[in-house]
Amino acid sequence: MILDKYILRNHIAPFSFSVLTLMCIFLLQFLMKFADRLVGKGLDTLVIVKLVVYNLSWMLVLVIPMSVLVATLMAFGNLSQNNEVTIMKSSGVSLYRMMLAPFIAGIVIAYLLFLFDDQILPDANHQAKLLMYDISRKKPTLSLEPGFFSKEVPNYAILTRNINEKTNELTNIVIYDYTIPSRINVITAKKGKIYFSADQTKLIMDLTDGEIHETDLQKTGMYRKIVFKKHRIAMNARQFSFQQSTGVLRGEREMGVDTMRSIVDSLQIEKARYLTYLKKEADKYFFLDSAVNAFTPVVNAPKSKKLLYIRTIEKLKSVKNLILSNFSRVEWGEREIEKYEVEIYKKYALPAACIVFILIGVPLGVMVKKGGFGMAASISLFFFLLYWAFLIGGEKLSERGFFSPLIGMWAANFLLTVLGIILTVKTNQETVTIHFTFFKKLVPKKFKYQNDDVNNENIG
Secondary structure, rough: OHHHHHHHHHHHHHHHHHHHHHHHHHHHHHHHHHHHHHOOOOOOOOHHHHHHHHHHHHHHHHHHHHHHHHHHHHHHHHHHHOOOHHHHHOOOOOOOHHHHHHHHHHHHHHHHHHHHHHHHHHHHHHHHHHHHHHHHHHHOOOOOOOOEEEEEOOEEEEEEEEEEOOEEEEEEEEEEEEOOOOOEEEEEEEEEEEOOOOOOEEEEEEEEEEEEEEEOOOOOOOOEEEEEEEEEEEEEHHHHHHOOOOOHHHHHHHOOHHHHHHHHHHOOOOOOOHHHHHHHHHOOOOHHHHHHHHHHHOOOOOOHHHHHHHHHHHHHHHHHHHHHHHHHHHHHHHHHHHHOOOOHHHHHHHHHHHHHHHHHHHHHHHHHHHOOOHHHHHEEEEEEHHHHHHHHHHHHHOOOOOOHHHHHHHHHHHHHHHHHHHHHHHHHHHOOOOOOOHHHOOOOOOHHHHHHHHHHHHHH
């Protein structure tokens, strides 16, 4: 029990550090990618914070397995570097016994990660999608420049000569109103004030001392002039306000396992129904193509039978089209089933990677004998990139029907599990150390000789 606590204590600090570091890297990459969609929109700080928090969920699902591998490499690298692994072995403690506590901890982390992936991540993904959609619809805040027409408000062109930025007061205003296509209204005013309504859906403009000139494009002889002391215009400003959507359909990444399984069951029932219909119709009209070809030359048929032949051909063609349509529905159902099954198996595969990376990290940490974060992060990055390449490739190929979703999502876990078991057995049987001296073979000989000469001069 004391040994287990000691080994786990060596994991806590590197695990926490790697989670924090990797989350910061993912967050920085996310902000750099979406900065152009957020800057200049006039968004409230709370909206941006919500967007970041929602996206932290999928980052955490990726970071946790990688952090488990980093922590395991660092912990056992430190134990091996300090010869503590050798001391434990000499005391009769096998490598399998040393792995017991981290392995159990990996199972607990995998279970908690699955619960998070199944119950929290779908809602977070859905809210993040809605938020990004609403942000993309929001235009930047209205900007008016003195002496230039602004056409940011739909159906209006606004010109002002001077703007008081502190009070939002405008002078010498000209407004072209195109809200009625058959008419053009030109509004002029000496002064005005512009502001948004309380709900941010209307752009209000209060004008004083001006005129309204109305012309009708259909009735060219019609012209009307209205002089006013005060006049108010309410323009549609929804594109400048942020309004969150509701009721948008969820994709497969925004659902839990139970929901997706129920959808798959429904699709299976529909597929079975279409297959039954296809089998029935295929048995009934197995001669369809040959029958259509046989009835095709109706030009030389007798007049008394020509109409019958034409009706028969049309009937056969409609049956053929109906069969092909049902066949297309079966294919579509298969693709949809595979898409949902891929996502279901992925929700189990990613948490299981926490356990698999324990099997990989323990023997590699003992063999490398380096507990530094840089070495652990480099090895972890290599294995995680390998794992991610298998996962992404398996997802795409499974959705295209090349092999089953189970194989596509679990191939990386199976491969790394076998590799981890082999490395663990080899490491337990004998102490193996990984040296990086093989990199010297990649250095050209002339550089080696130059280094030797420099070393000799320093010694002399």
